[in-house]
Amino acid sequence: MNDSLEIARNSILAPVGLGDADLDRLVGALQSPAIDAADIYFQSSRLQSWVLEDGIIKDGSFNIEQGAGLRAVAGEKTGFAYSDELKFPALEQAAVAARAIAGGGRQGVVKIGGLPLERRLYEPLNPIDSMDDAAKVELLHRVDAEARRADPRVTQVVTSIVAVQDTILVISDDGRMSADVRPLVRLNVNVVVEQDGRREQGHSGGGARRELGYFLENDRAMAFAREAVRTALVSLEAEPAPAGTMTVVLGAGWPGVLLHEAVGHGLEGDFNRKGTSAFAGRMGERVAAKGVTVVDDGTLAGRRGSLNVDDEGTPTHNTTLIEDGILVGYMQDRLNARLMGAAPTGNGRRESYAHLPMPRMTNTYMLAGDRDPAEIIASVEKGLYAVNFGGGQVDITSGKFTFSTSEAYMIENGKVGRPVKGATLIGNGPDVLMRVSMIGNDLKLDEGVGTCGKEGQSVPVGVGQPTLRVDGLTVGGTTA
Amino acid sequence: MENPALADRGEQLARLQQNIEDLLAEARRRGASAAEAAVSNSTGLEVAVRLGEVETVEHTRDHGLWVSVYFGNRKGSASTSDLSPDALRDAVGQACSIATHTQEDRCAGLAPAELMARELPELDLNHPWSIDVEQAVALAKRCEDAARGADPRIVNSEGASLGTHAGLQIYGNSHGFVGGYPSTRHSLSCAVVGKEGDSMQRDHWWTSARAPEDMDAADYVGRRAAEQTVARLGARRLGTRAVPVLFRAELAAGLLRHLMGAINGASLYRKTSFLLDKLGEQILPSFVRVHENPHRPRGLASAPFDGDGVATRAKDFIADGVLASYLLDHYSACRLGMQTTGNAGGARNLSVSMGERDRAAMLGELGTGLFVTELMGQGVNSVTGDYSRGASGFWVENGEIQFPVEEITIAGNLLEMYRGLVAIGNDCDFPGSTTTGSWLLERMTVAGE
Numbered sequence: 033m034n035d036s037l038e039i040a041r042n043s044i045l046a047p048v049g050l051g052d053a054d055l056d057r058l059v060g061a062l063q064s065p066a067i068d069a070a071d072i073y074f075q076s077s078r079l080q081s082w083v084l085e086d087g088i089i090k091d092g093s094f095n096i097e098q099g100a101g102l103r104a105v106a107g108e109k110t111g112f113a114y115s116d117e118l119k120f121p122a123l124e125q126a127a128v129a130a131r132a133i134a135g136g137g138r139q140g141v142v143k144i145g146g147l148p149l150e151r152r153l154y155e156p157l158n159p160i161d162s163m164d165d166a167a168k169v170e171l172l173h174r175v176d177a178e179a180r181r182a183d184p185r186v187t188q189v190v191t192s193i194v195a196v197q198d199t200i201l202v203i204s205d206d207g208r209m210s211a212d213v214r215p216l217v218r219l220n221v222n223v224v225v226e227q228d229g230r231r232e233q234g235h236s237g238g239g240a241r242r243e244l245g246y247f248l249e250n251d252r253a254m255a256f257a258r259e260a261v262r263t264a265l266v267s268l269e270a271e272p273a274p275a276g277t278m279t280v281v282l283g284a285g286w287p288g289v290l291l292h293e294a295v296g297h298g299l300e301g302d303f304n305r306k307g308t309s310a311f312a313g314r315m316g317e318r319v320a321a322k323g324v325t326v327v328d329d330g331t332l333a334g335r336r337g338s339l340n341v342d343d344e345g346t347p348t349h350n351t352t353l354i355e356d357g358i359l360v361g362y363m364q365d366r367l368n369a370r371l372m373g374a375a376p377t378g379n380g381r382r383e384s385y386a387h388l389p390m391p392r393m394t395n396t397y398m399l400a401g402d403r404d405p406a407e408i409i410a411s412v413e414k415g416l417y418a419v420n421f422g423g424g425q426v427d428i429t430s431g432k433f434t435f436s437t438s439e440a441y442m443i444e445n446g447k448v449g450r451p452v453k454g455a456t457l458i459g460n461g462p463d464v465l466m467r468v469s470m471i472g473n474d475l476k477l478d479e480g481v482g483t484c485g486k487e488g489q490s491v492p493v494g495v496g497q498p499t500l501r502v503d504g505l506t507v508g509g510t511t512a
Numbered sequence: 513m514e515n516p517a518l519a520d521r522g523e524q525l526a527r528l529q530q531n532i533e534d535l536l537a538e539a540r541r542r543g544a545s546a547a548e549a550a551v552s553n554s555t556g557l558e559v560a561v562r563l564g565e566v567e568t569v570e571h572t573r574d575h576g577l578w579v580s581v582y583f584g585n586r587k588g589s590a591s592t593s594d595l596s597p598d599a600l601r602d603a604v605g606q607a608c609s610i611a612t613h614t615q616e617d618r619c620a621g622l623a624p625a626e627l628m629a630r631e632l633p634e635l636d637l638n639h640p641w642s643i644d645v646e647q648a649v650a651l652a653k654r655c656e657d658a659a660r661g662a663d664p665r666i667v668n669s670e671g672a673s674l675g676t677h678a679g680l681q682i683y684g685n686s687h688g689f690v691g692g693y694p695s696t697r698h699s700l701s702c703a704v705v706g707k708e709g710d711s712m713q714r715d716h717w718w719t720s721a722r723a724p725e726d727m728d729a730a731d732y733v734g735r736r737a738a739e740q741t742v743a744r745l746g747a748r749r750l751g752t753r754a755v756p757v758l759f760r761a762e763l764a765a766g767l768l769r770h771l772m773g774a775i776n777g778a779s780l781y782r783k784t785s786f787l788l789d790k791l792g793e794q795i796l797p798s799f800v801r802v803h804e805n806p807h808r809p810r811g812l813a814s815a816p817f818d819g820d821g822v823a824t825r826a827k828d829f830i831a832d833g834v835l836a837s838y839l840l841d842h843y844s845a846c847r848l849g850m851q852t853t854g855n856a857g858g859a860r861n862l863s864v865s866m867g868e869r870d871r872a873a874m875l876g877e878l879g880t881g882l883f884v885t886e887l888m889g890q891g892v893n894s895v896t897g898d899y900s901r902g903a904s905g906f907w908v909e910n911g912e913i914q915f916p917v918e919e920i921t922i923a924g925n926l927l928e929m930y931r932g933l934v935a936i937g938n939d940c941d942f943p944g945s946t947t948t949g950s951w952l953l954e955r956m957t958v959a960g961e
Contacts, residue, residue, distance in 0.1 A: 082613075085782075090617050092610035093589040096599070108562075113571035116593040129571045132645070169613050188782055224783055224895070233784060233895045273900070275923065275959035276752040306562070307668055308705050310712065388568065425889045425902070429705055429714035430747075432919050434889030434902035456891035456921050458902040458959075508891070508900040508921025510957045512752055 036156045036340070037146050040201040040211035044076045044098065048118040058120075059203055061127035062104045066134035069105040069366060070205040072127075073343060074098075074118070075385040080160045081194040084172040101385040102126045105367055106134035114386045146209045150347055153333045153340050154241035156213030159195040162243030168193055171244075171253060178257035179223050185268070186261055187231075188224035193217075195244055202345040210345030216240075216336065216492060218481070219247050221260040227268050234264025235438075238479030240334045256479075263420065263439050266451045273440065273455035273509025279415035280457065280505040281408055281443065285476035286421060288495035291326055292396050292484065293424040293433040294461040295319070299353050299361070300379070300391040300486075301368035303428050310431030310462050311359065319359045320465030323401055326354040328363055330378055330394030336480040337395035337494030341378070344389055348378035353396075354465070365391045383489035393484060397496030401471025405499040408470045410446040416507055417441045417448050418457070431461040456508040464502065472499030521694050524553065524680055529692060531595060532684035535579050538604040539686070544581040544611075546622050546686045547604075548821070551577045551595065554679030559645060561652045562671030569645055572677070581607045587620040588612075619846035622820070627842075627852065628689040629817035629824070636809040637695035639723035641676045648674045651700065651730050658734030659704045663742045668705035670714065672734065675699045676724075689821045697812070698724050702737040708745040715740035715886075720943045722810040728943070740885070747904060747918035750960040756881035756934070757922060757956045758874055758908070762942040763887055764864075764951035768802065770892055770899075770926055771795075772859050775835065777844020779894060786897030786927055790835050796930045799865070802830035806860035813945035819856030827853065829862070864948035866938040874937040874950050876911035882958055883908050884922065897926035903958075920960040929953050 045051075055072070062070035076098040083091045099116035100123055111133025113126035163171075172191050179189045198214040218239035225232055236259035240246050247253040282290060295311070303309035311319065320326070330348025332338050339348050344366050353361050364372070365380030368391055381392035409417060417440060424435030436456045442449040477496035484493040528551045539547035556572040578591035581604065588611030590603040614620075643651075656672035675698065682692030701718035717737040719728035759767060771787070779785035787795065806824035808814050818824055820842045828836045840848070841856030869877065888902030904918040937949030 088615040088617060089613060090615070090620070091587055091589060092614055093591065094603075094606035094610060095590065096592040096594065096603070096606075099593060109566050110568045112568060113573075115573060116575050126571070133566070133569050165609075165613050188784075190782070226783075231783060231895050233893075273923075275921075275957045277959075277961055306670070308670055308714065386572065386574065388570070422890050427714070427888065429712050430744075430904075430918060432888070432902065432904070434891070434921075436889055436891040436900065453896075453898050454891065454893055454900065455923065456889050456900040456902055458888070458919055458921050460919060506919065506921060506959050506961075508902070508923050508957075508959045510900075510923045510925075512754070512957065 036149055036213045037211040039156050039213050040199050043199055044074045044201055050118065050120065054120050055203055058123055058127055059205060059207065061124055062102060062131050063205060064131060064134050066106045067104050067131065068107065068370065071103050071344060072203045073101045073385050074201040075198065077196065077198045078160060079194065079196045081192060082168055082172060083190065083192045084176050085190045087176060089169050089172065099385040102130045103388065104131045104133055108371060109133050110388060112388050145207055149340055151340065153331060153338050154215060157215050157243055158197045159215040159217045159243050160197060162245060168244065171247065175221060175253050175257045178254045179221060179261050182258050182261040183225065183265060185225040185227050185265065186223050187226045190222045192220045200343065202343065204345055208345060210341045212340045214241060214339065215243065217242060217244050217246060219253055219256060221256045223260045223264050225261070225264040225268060230268060232264050232267035234260045234267065236260035236263065237481055239336050240480045241336065241338060242334050266439055270451040270453045272511045273452040274416065274507055275509045275512050277504050277506045279412050280502045280507065281412060281415060281417045282497070282500045282502065283419035284472060284474045284499045285496060286478040287418060288397050288478065288497035289421050289424050289435050291398055291497060292393060292493070292495050293426040293435055294459060294464050295326060295354065296393050296396045297426050298428055298431065298461050299363060301362045301364040301372060302391050304362050305368050305372050309428050314359050317359055318357050319462055320354050320357040321468045322357045323471050324354055324357050324465050324468055325352065325399040326396065327352050327399065328379065328393055328396045332395050335395050335477065335494050336482065336492045339394065342380045343382045344380035346376045346378045346380060348394060351377045363391045363393065365389050381491050383491060387489050390486065392486060392491055393493050395477065395494035397475065397477060398498065400473050400475035400498045403470045403472050405472045405474050408472055408499050408501050409443060409448060411470065411501065412443045413445060415443045417443050426461060432458065433461050434458045452509065458506045458508065464505065467503045468500055469503050470501035474498045521680060525692055528553065528680055528682045529690055531577065531600060532682055532690055535600055535604060536684060536686055538601055539579065539581045542604060542608045543583065544608065545584055546582040547579065548622060548685035549577065549579040550681065550683040552679060552681040554677055556675060556677035557645065557648060558673060558675040559648045559652055560671050560673040561649060561656055563669055564653060564656065566649055567671055577603060579603055579607050581611055582621050583611050585616045585618055585620045586611050586614045587617065588614060619843050622685050622687060623822050623842035623852055625687040627822045628687055629691060629821065632691055632693065632816040633807050635807060635814045635816060637693065637722050637814060639696050640678045641696065641698055641724045643676060655700055655702045655730035655734040658731040659702050659738040662735050662738035665706045665708050665742050665745060666704050666738050667707045670703035670705065672702040683821055685821050691817050691821065693816065696722055698727060700727060700730060700733055702734045704737050704741050706741040706745050711745050711747065713741055713744040715744060718943065720812065722812065726810060744904065744916050747916035749919050750907060750917050750958055752959050754955055754957050756878055757953045758878045758881065758883045759951045759953070760885050761940050761948055761950045763884060764948050765944065765946040766887065767951060768862060768864065768946060768948060772839055773894060775829065775838045777838060777840040777848060780838060781844050781847035784895050786895060787835065791838060793835055794833050795835050796830055796833040797933050798833040800830055800833045800933065800936070801828060801865040803828050803863050804859055804861060805863065808861045811861040811945060813860040815860055818854045820852065822852055822854045822856065824854045824860060860945065862946045864936060866940065866949045867936050869935060869937045871937060871939040874935065874939060874952060875908055877935050877952055878908050879911060880909045883913065899924050899926050899929065920958055922956045922958055924956040929956065
């Protein structure tokens with residue numbers, strides 16, 4: 033069964049009258065003897081969003097984008113042009129512009145053939161149509177009411193729901209045609225609470241490559257509302273955070289943003305091919321404590337960071353990056369894999385047809401250990417217990433990375449104590465995982481909220497980890 | 513291939529204007545009581561070189577359209593990259609369909625007709641660059657060569673990139689306002705990697721301008737990227753301490769950005785601002801003035817009208833250290849019971865009054881403390897002003913740079929940081945729409961080893 037290919041053909045190619053013969057000619061137009069690889073990436077994307085604020089549905093928006101990106105690669109050189117007009121002459125012009133990278137040349141002829149999907153990690157559905165508009169609006173009102181019901185100190189609630197259907201069709205120079213129909217839904221809750229003149233904000237939310245009914249399962253949407261209120265109320269009580277280097281216990285789930293920043297980016301193929309990563313040339317070396325195994329897994333069913341095939345048509349993999357503390361793998365797209373003599377790992381991703389693909393993460397997480405999380409906290413005499421984070425950032429070359437807590441507590445004598453204000457944690461990617469001294473048995477993935485930025489391109493990703501004890505991370509609070 | 517420099521822009525402008533008229537007419541036909549729409553197109557060329565070889569050549573070509581319709585006080589919006597007549601009609605249809613589910617919001621609607629920009633000042637924003645791929649590559653190479661040749665410790669490169677973009681944007685609404693203008697933007701940037709012993713560092717520099725002749729020289733951009741990279745080599749950590757902190761000019765603009773975020777109408781009416789109810793109050797020392805000039809010729813953020821069609825105008829946001837104006841669009845102004853400041857879309861070309869002190873004098877004023885040259889991560893709580901970010905820079909003693917530092921954090925609270933502003937330098941040395949020198953803050957907590 034290959035619905036994705038049919039859907040992609042029908043929704044992108046058929047309306048503009050592009051047939052197989054046109055595609056053959058376009059791929060041919062991208063080729064010359066000097067071209068090592070070429071591809072055409074067709075995309076059609078629909079997004080609908082609704083926003084509730086002050087108890088009313090304030091705005092909604094519908095966005096349609098479509099276009100094609102044409103790429104020709106010669107050695108390390110890439111020529112690229114795109115068009116948001118899908119008519120043949122515009123595409124042919126783009127093909128000629130892209131191919132110019134390799135100088136002139138003769139046109140090739142390629143016969144295109146569809147490639148069936150090997151597996152299906154999510155259904156090729158349109159989440160915008162998976163619930164009627166009245167029901168979406170009703171859901172937001174219920175989330176709003178739940179947040180306001182949860183505590184009288186709630187003064188402001190903003191909730192939003194976004195549904196996206198992203199259909200892609202990629203044709204590579206060997207005539208291989210792959211398609212993927214990617215649903216993505218997201219629900220966000222932001223609240224403001226106020227007490228005695230002090231105000232704080234709380235956020236929660238989640239998402240998946242599913243229909244919108246996902247938010248109704250297991251009381252999920254209402255739980256997001258209560259969680260947003262809970263985190264805001266914790267912040268109301270928070271005292272200044274400590275400053276200095278100390279033992280930090282990281283909670284399970286979203287705190288896995290540590291892995292994304294500390295090691296994930298540094299293990300993307302492009303930075304290692306170029307030798308600009310702090311991890312360059314360290315394959316086979318110990319980069320983490322024994323027991324630490326980190327994978328990038330694009331094959332998890334329904335996850336925000338998962339893809340059936342990446343944006344170059346390569347099926348996603350479960351790639352082991354670090355195994356029992358030893359660096360064993362990089363994440364690759366086709367270009368970097370070819371130049372490094374490695375195999376593509378299904379990590380070639382792009383924000384849209386108007387961007388070039390690069391090696392990017394999918395769902396990056398650490399496998400579980402055998403420690404009871406309670407035992408990990410009890411082992412710490414004095415330190416920080418960080419259970420939730422905002423975003424992070426990394427300097428690939430120096431290896432320094434940051435991530436900022438949004439919910440954290442002091443640990444004193446093995447017990448979780450008072451909450452402390454948000455603080456940025458900073459560390460050194462190549463050695464922070466060497467300081468992991470205990471690994472919990474409670475591996476958890478995030479709720480489906482991550483977006484990763486690289487060179488100006490955003491893509492949805494996932495992270496996860498079990499509870500971890502890290503002996504020595506710098507905590508950027510204000511009290512010495 | 514020639515960079516499409518848009519010789520026929522007059523004709524394109526007329527066509528986009530027609531798109532706006534069609535959108536507004538379609539909205540009327542569907543019963544909307546008011547509507548607004550914007551369309552834009554842009555074409556460009558981006559080349560990247562690395563280690564003296566071409567890495568990428570990208571030809572960009574973008575279209576965009578958004579439309580909002582109002583049925584009384586109910587709003588719906590849609591956008592698309594497809595400007596065909598069918599797509600325009602679809603977009604309006606989608607927006608109208610959304611509006612059947614949105615609710616009465618007394619502030620939803622167009623800004624008052626009398627506030628629309630009447631005359632569009634000539635802002636000199638359109639300077640197409642007729643540079644071809646070979647010339648662009650040559651300039652980028654020259655920039656990277658300057659960086660690689662600047663110091664033997666520069667051992668690797670992330671490359672240099674040159675980009676040139678030309679675009680048209682038009683906004684119109686059912687008051688009968690339609691305004692549009694062409695603009696260009698060109699940039700050149702370079703990032704290199706230095707190595708000394710076990711220390712590997714990268715840094716970058718760039719230039720950006722409306723007109724090619726206003727860009728900094730390629731050699732300068734490359735050399736500066738190299739100098740900054742080399743200066744970071746051998747960086748150490750610091751022990752945890754509380755010290756005065758000097759933010760280099762580019763980062764001082766970031767401190768100003770947090771301020772502008774906090775006086776933004778949406779943050780105010782949502783009560784998510786640490787500067788709530790501070791209008792008319794002293795929030796910075798009295799020597800500070802922050803002025804906005806949206807009509808600066810060739811300004812990177814210049815615009816004759818804002819996102820609501822309202823005429824933009826020069827004003828002080830901070831005068832004598834006092835918060836003189838919020839930053840409002842029509843909607844947030846209505847929510848606050850105020851009038852728009854013509855800032856739908858943000859602040860345009862801010863300038864901070866600069867003092868007499870150059871870089872050396874600012875370091876002298878810092879005495880012994882931290883000179884921050886790069887910040888990492890988010891770590892700013894917009895509701896409370898609590899501030900905690902990763903940092904790198906230099907340790908300074910008695911006004912002299914001692915050694916580079918990294919893997920530390922700096923923390924404080926923005927309200928106190930603004931109050932503790934000691935001096936502003938005249939060392940504005942970065943491209944961008946904001947002009948300010950470096951800012952010296954009295955005291956922050958540095959966390960390290």
